[in-house]
Amino acid sequence: MRVFIALLGCIAAVTAVPAFPQRIVGGSLTTVDQYPTIVSLLFSWSATSFFQNCGGTIITNRAILTAAHCPFRDSPLSWRVRAGSSYANSGGTVYALDSIIINPNYNTWSMDFDVAIMRTSQVISFNNVVKAASVAGPNYNLADNQVVWAAGWGTTSSGGPASEQLRHVQIWTVNQIACRDRYAAGGATITDNMLCSGVLDVGGRDQCQGDSGGPLYHNGIVVGVCSWGFGCAQPHGDAVYKWRARAGSSLANSGGTVYAINSCTIHPSFSFRTMNNDIAILRTAVAIINSSAKPVSIAGVNYNLPDNQVVWAAGWGTTLVGVAPGEQLRHIQGWTINQKTCASSYATFGANVTANMLCFGWPLGGVRDQCQGDSGGPIYHNGNLVGISSWGYGCANAAYPGVNTRISKLATWIQTNA
Template identity: 40%
Template sequence: MRVLALLALCVAVVAAVPSSTRLAGGNFVNISRYPSLASLTVTWNGVNHNFQCAAVLINNRSAVTAAHCVYYSPPNQFRLRVGSSYVNSGGVMHNVNSLRYHPNYSDSSYRYDVGLVRTSSNINQNNNVRPAPIAGSNYNLGNNQNVWATGWRHSSGSNNNRQIADSQMQTVSQSNCNSRYSGVQSISSDMVCTGWANQNSNGQCNGVFGAGIFHSGTLVGVTAQCMSSRPTINTRVSSFSSWIQSNA
């Protein structure tokens, strides 16, 4: 189990932090702003589907997400909703026929936290459904760059009442992020941290695992871990673009 991630999520939800610095207080937006963003649901009883994670569409059959989102369950327990601003209504639901995660991923580590969801049928594109371009292996994403973090923020009531939201953040240097996570874990070059370098509470949490980090419209990160008072850790897409493209 990803105990640290689950504990971090609980802490992030209850912590008193400025809404301007966390996606949980980000701006509600329409799906047309991020037509590649999808919601991944899972069923434990074969009837009711509940929100699991975000995902980002990268072609007409595949979406990228965090590996830990799909590590524990078979494909037939998942569905992917595209083309909707909400996780529990609208758009089109697709059954999932295969799940893939990086071969080096382990649930005891936060590295290689990237996975792929492949649908049973083709996903039709329109103004609300469109794959995102992904960062290639040579994509240069510097420090202190403005990026947009996306996810599914609670709109009201239960876990399934979520709406798409975004928040502008900055990339945080590896050395700074390592310092902030001292004694917790090491930040490797295939991760990219986001938040605000000069503030104590600065990650994006709540409904964002598997969601996209966008730089000038390009998918550069997939949210993997967040903890209160620390930058958010995202899987750096450029480090895994070859694996993503060959398996999508």
């Protein structure tokens, strides 16, 4: 998830928002010959078609170190390990998993103890491009401003495409107090189990989506696991963040009133991998209803929404993949897409469109859609909230409509928890 908090809680003391969570920004191409301990972690919704989704590090001939948020709540059958290849989705040897061990103290809200171990079903065969890493021990000395290297197959810009070939980038360790102070301003907590890295007050180099779980090296020793952060390669935020709500403004980052968040309630059956039940309620610390901020009418459990109905999406997301999000609120007219048609499209690579999802698009071609930065935003039908932007394959892809959480299927949960 960003400039990057590495985490290595249970193995080393020095350690540290899709649809298709996939980050090396400002780096260069490299090969597995230089990083024989790194692996590509492959995910599948259906345990059939697998694609690169996170990174990991070989620590024994059966154990892979990664971030807990990557396989959290997943079955081992949903993951594979590709070792010995410079490429995310080809080459090397692919291993199935026997088990996934999530740190018992992992906190999905604070991201503390964001570390996990994947155990392969078979012994990993070591060679010149497949080796076990050395990890930092409890007394490992890692001072501020030390050169460290991050490697992975993540996106090369926030919201941009993932890299098929392995990339690496040189960055520096950032003073813990300085990092903690930066994120405290946004309500985030940097714990002693986290390690900040980046180019403070400069930016331009970082890990990004898809690098999650991947290694951070200091003199060849693994000292961190890519965990989270605010955006990618931001100069003033060393990988981490929390939330505020701006209401009553047409602009993304100015105007209106900003409210602190008191609590977050995530649907108990939400799956980060299948994106089923992708819904949450943020509760503000103070009341927000005023003349320019009003509550919406939501679709009830019996709300009738046929195919090919005109609906509207609104948000501040990017207008093209890889382009910076907009500052001015935008809206777009689209249509509800037949559920079976949408499900069939995504089934081609193993994704599952459930009854709790609503597909949205433009029937005359893939030229209208929601995109990065619109996640969580509304879909309206006759002024009623019928969907929440959730996930999809790319943006404005004619073959793959945008997928939203279907409000009517979760209306009872919303009313109970609002």
